[in-house]
Amino acid sequence: MTKDGGGTDLIPGLDDLPRVSADKPKKPGKPAKSGKKGTRRPAAELPVARIAVDMPLPHLDRPFDYLVPAELDAKAVAGCRVRVRFAGQLVDGFLLDRVAESGHDGKLLFLERVTSSEAVLPPAMAALVREVADRYAGTFADVLRLAVPPRHARVEAEPVAATEPAVPETSGAGVWGEYPAGESFLNALAAGRAPRAVWTALPGPDWTAAIARAVAVTLKGGRGALVMVADGRDVARVDAALKAELGEGLHVALTAELGPAERYRRWLAVLRGKAQALVGTRAAMFAPVQALGLVVLWDDGDDVHAEPHAPYPHPRDVLALRAHRAGAGALIGGFTRTTDATQLVETGWAHALAADRNRVRAAMPRVRYVGEDAQLARDAAARTARLPNVAFEAARQAMEDGPVLVQVPRRGYVPGIACGRCRTPAHCRACQGPLALASSHAAPYCRWCGQIAGDWHCPECGFFQVRAVVVGAKRTAEELGRAFPGVPVRTSGRDAVLERVGPEKALVVSTPGAEPPAEGGFAAALLLDGWVLLGRPDLRAGEETLRRWMNAASLVRPQGPVIVAAEGSLPPVQALVRWDPVTFAERELAERKEAGFPPAARMASLTASPTAIRELLADARLPGGAEVLGPVPVPQPGTDVQEKERALVRVPRAAGQALARALKEAQGVRSARKAAETVRVQIDPLELI
Template sequence: MSDPRPRVARVLIDSPLPQLDRLFDYAVPDAFTAEALPGVRVKVPLRSAGRMVEGFIVDVGEPDSSDRPLSEIDAVVSAVPVLTPGLYALARRAADRAAGSASDILRLAIPKRMVRAEKAWLASPPVTTPEVHDAARAWAAASLAPFTGLGEAVSRGDRLALDAPPSTVRLPDGGEAGAWAVVLAAAAVHSLAGGRSAIIIVPDHRDRAQLEAVLAGRVAAEAIVRDDSQQSSPVRYAAFLRMLTPVPCIVIGNRSAVYAPVHEPGLIALWDDGDPLLAEPLSPGVHARDAALLRQELDHTALVFAGHTRTTDVERLVAVGWVREISTARRSSPRVVLSATREGESRGARVPSAAFAAARTALADGPVLVQVARPGYAPVLVCAECRHPARCLHCGGPLHATSQGATPECGWCGRAAPAWTCPNCSSTRLRMASAGSERTADELGRAFPGTRVIIADGAHPMSHVDARPALVVATRGAEPIAAGGYRAVILLDGDRMLLGDDLRIGESCLRWWSNAAALAAPGAPVHLVGVAGPVARALATWTQPAYARAELADRAPLRMPPTVRVAALEGDARTVSTALDALRNAVTELDDAAVLGPVDREGTVRALVRFDYALGAKVTESLRASVVRQALKTRRAKGRPTGPRNTLRVRVDVPDLDL
């Protein structure tokens, strides 16, 4: 005899509250039996809040033997299953690893429902399996051939660290793209030809555009799915529905694309994983690299970390044997020159004579790239007498100049400072302490009269320049691609860049400089101005992996990331202390040096916990339990003036020991 009781749906509630990060049981009314399937959006009552909330059905099963009363599902928001079993498993794993909530991960992975886009998609013809023609297969094989065994490794599902060729490539349509884009696009086509999907994660829209340009004409446009935050909500939701179809595709997107629920994933590739744009700022802050590693384990796909440099995070994986490095059989590298001031030149000369001469010679043939540290005209102003930094009298922000002789302005509040007086020596004269992209362009324009000067920065975005002679002054990361490559590259402000207060500043500088050097034409000189030491040698010899290995070796005795994992705890003193005590009791393997702090930061206490990777599950479980306990205390104390009001905030895998 059949059970008369309704079936039970296990629902993950879409809520930022940590205490709700679990599955809740709801009865499925007879009216929703056909629609209430795993993966669909539903509305359910939340007794503790006395309101309706949205959630996802994770599973539907038979009622258990208990007679406990269950609330019923109030409504099925959409009959389209948007939460696949694989996506839920990945979200759960990623959240547990970061001591966060699965719903926070799904909020990044699943776009908001757009009713019109959904109806249009349901009414459209079924998606057909994309055909990869023989010409595209041959192109992919030829593009992967310089990397010995790369095609076979992708087919096997290997984990690889790939050193990208430092050059640009002319495309059939006359455009230009980085050689890295050709390699990753070819790997994606190789995967698609085998009937499996590919996901390529890139930092920004310029990288995405290069991949799309390389793939144009190789595979059908319908097989390429874009997934990034720059899309409108209806377009992004339609793209998400396309991924859910049982037809393979190639997804190109930013950091959240790592969660794309594609059919039969065969390849996940990350370009330039050291770029901060791939670090998720929203809770729980799972880096795209870590999410890709988790997904590779779950889906048994190939995983490729590609870049002109190698982060210490990837190098650690190579060192432990989890990732295998692969490079071209015939290695090529730019011609890097370490430029310094010569005898008789002013030590303050920004462009040494050797670099100046190289630029003059190269301008006869084509464009020259000049990389600078900052945008604007004069990003930093100081007192002309005592060199004290010039600060706004209203908010304390730094003053900067927008042009020669212009009234200084505050970089924070935007107020002008026409009558500035130094609080240190009472002087009223200001001095430009640095030169941004606009001032550098102005100075070089006077040094090279009659030459085109192009500025490329955040305020003047540019993706490509032609092959005509020009001085292209670009901030780090904003360098456009030149047709045929730059005839010379000059890297300025390197000494200033290395002064950044960051554990990974050496890695970042090497990445900025290497990416710029990769835009040079074959044989063109790349001048690194005023920098010496290990970072400069790594660029000059093009041995970025060796630099990453040396960095790891230096950090290991000091227990610095990524040789260990680091979690940051923030809250009031009592909350943080209680969480640390609970952590020490739960994870007895932690030694006395594991905890740094707590340190008071203007009323908020912050502590860091260093722990080995093997202890990750125990540490994150304890920290998550403390977050839930504190959230429940805060809820119970609501409305009581003497009760605890502060919540505990936990961030795992912070990149630096910043107290």
Template sequence: MTTTRRPAEHEPVARVLPMLTVPHLDREFDYLVADEQSDDAQPGVRVKVRFHGRMVDGFLLERRSDTDHVGKLGYLEKVVSTEAVLTHDVRRLVDAVAARYAGTRADVLRLAIPPRHATVEKRPPDRLEPYPPAEVDPTPWSAYSGGAQFIAALAESRAARAVWQALPGEAWAQRLAEATAVTLNSGRGVLAVVPDQRDVDTLYAAVTARMDPARVSALSAGLGPAQRYRRWLSVLRGTARVVIGTRSAVFAPVADIGLVLLWDDGDDSLVEPRGPYPHAREVAMLRAHQARCAAVLGGYARTAEAQALVRSGWAHDLVAARQMVRSRAPRVVALEDSAYAQERDPAARTARLPTVALDAARSALNADAPVLVQVPRRGYVPALACAKCRTVARCRHCTGPLSLPGRDSPHVVCRWCGRDEVALRCGRCGSDAVRAVVVGARRTAEELGRAFPGTTVVTSGGDHVVAAVPQRAAVVVATPGVEPVAEGGYGAALLLDCWALLGRQDLRAAEDTLRRWMAAAALVRSRADGGTVVVVAESAIPTVQALIRWDPVGHAEAELDARGEVGLPPAVHMAVLDGTPDAVHTLLDSAALPDWAAPLGPVDLPFTARRPAGVAPDQPVIRMLIRAPRDGGLELAAALRKAAAVSSARHDTEPVRIQIDPLHIG
């Protein structure tokens, strides 16, 4: 028996956005709402609709009384859930991110809203007692110029925006927890985004020490589907007023948001690896702008993008006075380029561990303090080269770098495809002798164990990350970003193989190197307490000078000026198109690019870049850059987005990957 469906009496038309990732279908479609669905079919709910004969998921955006469609409308197949998961604020943010990055809204929605878990959704929301205001001492913020005024602005729910330069040794999580508590006391919500799980745990512990954990939700990729959806729902339903999470948490539906926090915006993990490749910093600032709320970008170092926000007047500086910085910073020593220094230590420029570094380590160990050794690469010997002609050893199958996994390993292994290379021979000169190009953390730990016999050696990196070490004599070898915290601070830090960081062919090599150095140096005791940092690089290098002076603001200012002179982000906007030659040229031909848009290239796709999806392995891939002035970013993105939709509708070329202002261009 067939049941005749009748349209709803009021607002019978539902405008739906199907979750279709092809660019030419990134638009709304109208469907009829059956009378029995009318109560459940509200804006923001998940629905299922029939599209070209197949069932697809979608979000109901609005109910209407009329339609622009001239033909016959189909009915909604199903209202999946009555939970309005797409809020008005998140929808505005999704639209803005798709426009900013020339992407589809369906792709952004997959980042913003986690998959549904029916069992979790059926549980009733928790009922909490009214929130008792937390006691907050604003005194620590007085160390920064304008810090006390910033906290006062948060208490008054004003839209104060700042780039915070954390002092060396600063308990950054405690400071952000204080700002969170002040904002929550004013009756508004808080969103905090950090790079990784370790930072989530650190900030969560600091925040929940001041307030009820039931009001704080920690969101990260490591959670299972049920746990993640349960926590996300607690934010949607208003139970949790504070969200702490990694990059995707920037879309969390925090009600009445009053403060957006983002720590260490230079970290690569804040960039989404899936299309349209948004950066959490840009999404967070978009959200603060749309919500007209306060925002803080914090870190020990500073990116050129953060400095651009200060220079434009959108944010102001939160920086301590030079006298305060000098009192909190450790003593930083670099290699001197003078006749006296050469005479005192002739091997300083060639030795991996010069005398000044060994002396600093011995002094700290004699004082029963741990020593931090930062090594750029993990593993044993992560890169090899021919001992005769110095040609880098690469895999015959995928051209990836060859490495030695361990001291007793019988063969070298490709770091990309994992294949063993049994008969290693240089493709240029035929020699079978190899040498280490870079020494990894495990090999370094071996060497230091022999240099300091009887001393405990701890390794942190890769799959084995150590969170903290006790205050006792030990050598801690760590890769950047996973340095353990030492109780009372490290007595010394040695920054090795600096050329491996500074010598990278990358736009952000200097900026990223200084960020990694400062993150390690911030864990060292102050100069007054005997803390010393030895950077094994020439002191004349500007990045080394910035570390010696502890001047990340000056370094970011210089970086921003230098990029402006050569026309690189963030002084301009840059679109990167990756695809086959035919596909890229076809897309550009159909794009109505403004006159000021300057195409650059094409060039071959860099070795380090992933091939675009949908391109056959045997097809050539090129990269084309398009440069636009700072005020033309949205217009450029709109032109490329429209061209991608046209190319998608034609089905005559492979898809082209479009990235706007990616971290790595060359």
């Protein structure tokens, strides 16, 4: 069995299993004898339990009927964890519902035991799990693993203090007064309505206070709130803002650093209604907030939000489904706007929420790009230099007032090298992977297999010396340290992420997404190597580049200088200079519609061997208008052998649900006939290449 919902072995004894059929007339199920214990009596009322068995095989993705023994009648409540016999094995499951009769003709097995009577899967959550599984061509069991955390019996047994839910004290619009529609959005939340907005936030640190005020207004109206952010650092910032707005005890924060027991304790606090609001990362998108009144997703374009486990649901879609099902408000915000969020605005599902242009101009930094005519007149090498004179001067002047941020797209020292004479890219002899340098005195090594290539020479001209093709953050910090003697140079990246920096003079070299906030804001920012971000072979390259630039530039003080090293005529550069992500997103969406790419269309990615892909497509009853692109080889890092291929299936947006259903049925057919290989099916993947 695999996370992708497939399997290699059919469970023996399936013909004898209890089944549910909607076509058969309802008949009372017959109790089975249980051997050692003799005959067990079913419960007097609602004796049939419908169980979601923990089996990820697609052809078994349905509930099964079991009898509830009389001795477990009180404990067997909807949503509790149970243990049942399934094909001769004792497996876990969840009790979805109890009914009076079963549609199964044969004998029904009894529940073996109730693991816990805690209703961790309420009916509303079970319905959401089913809907997400169907939307992403996955199984109920796979989504359930994402929705319900593992049990900790000791935590469940802890005494629960009886407390009355507190009401936060809030007054005024606060930060939302900066937005023309901000106060009306809060009033709608306070009145118990369901406003849905795509929020383009003003640059600066006030976004956390804005989210906290929206949550406080929701809680004051007697409803709960769920806030999702990209990483633990953002969780800490929103958590601090919520404490300042709500006080202690009204909300909890979920992060991976807490450990399984503490995470389960806080999750139970939300389930039991002791905490009315929750802030967390993507693992919290199914959190059982009681009386949900508001869902918030910050920076929905961050690829950290993408779920790496099957069926790969995106929090944006899950929270939108939750808002629709619960009649709750929704707030999807960020400094930029994604094409997916723009699609929600164009369809009328949500409304745009942004400040007027005068307020934006007052809050935004002053952005300049390298290669302007005035710069070229003074410095002819400004267009080709990695750090031209204008950037040096901007950094030197700004450091008199505070720290300067330098964003470098690549981590490491020199992640790419080439022949020093003919510029031929340097590759590993063993696996053909790219060679890199870890420091100025280190020998080249392979980024795929790690093998040292100390005796490398160019296969074209025989030259032994190499030159840098791409410069990483560590090499940039080293160069800036020599250019600005006496100025502290600090780095923030995957190895060590800075939480905050002080107001003193410093150079902070960071990779995208690891930029720390500075006390009082950065005095300036240098956005280097824009060609690395813009030149990626990715459908979302321009959108993602603008997002990374604006997230970094938003940390700069109002009217502070921002220098971007990129061609000024490119649309992302122009959008950054004008600080106008909305127009860029609308233009990008219009181009996607014309080309037939997501989110204007729905796509499914199929990854497996060529034979498995052909078999799946042959079994799938694709909707009308479906277009199969490929398959094409998928490179395997660390080897020059391409064993797998990827095919894309494209359909109009209205046929997305039919596409997911067809692929899920085809997966079930392959699973039932014991196909030797599982096809990885991903609906609306972030990367199409």
